[in-house]
Amino acid sequence: MTSQLTTLNDISDATAQAVATDPANAHFVFRAAGAPEGTVGSVVTARTHRVVVDEPAALGGADTAANPVEVYLAALISCQVVTYRFWAQRLGITVDDLAITAEGDLDVRGFFGIDDTVRPGFQAVRVHVRITGPETAQRYAELQQAVDAHCPVLDLSTGATPVSTTLDVG
Known part of the structure; x- marks a missing residue:
């Protein structure tokens, strides 16, 4: 647990230092893209990760996610x-x-x-x-x-x- 906390400290410190050097370093743009899947489901991609989304049967979905x-x-x-x-x-x-x-x-x-x-x-x-x-x-x-x-x-x-x-x- 201590190494994990040290890592969080290191991340916070490095970020603060990067932002102090150049305030533009504080700005991030996160992106995601999605497409339909099934009756009312979708698949969303964020960076290299997939998020599958669906609805329960009562709302028209197959309840797959x-x-x-x-x-x-x-x-x-x-x-x-x-x-x-x-x-x-x-x-x-x-x-x-x-x-x-x-x-x-x-x-x-x-x-x-x-x-x-x-x-x-x-x-x-x-x-x-x-x-x-x-x-x-x-x-x-x-x-x-x-x-x-x-x-x-x-x-x-x-x-x-x-x-x-x-x-x-x-």
């Missing part, structure tokens, strides 16, 4: 995990065990256009973090505040992110 909102929950959880690890190291907080779950409430009337006053996405998301270790509850609350302030995927949900769509018809 997690659906898009479950993939979002997985992205949120995994981002929380890495952010907890980085910030625990940065704040000098020992974490013996970390487990995160998330659930969201979705009303399909918005997606299907049954009621256009209903939001098509989650109406609410609940994240539950279970953390153990030798620190006080106050120290873990400090860690949670740092994570909530710095988790990129949480920020996507709580902040306004401009999204533009270009349609090429061909």
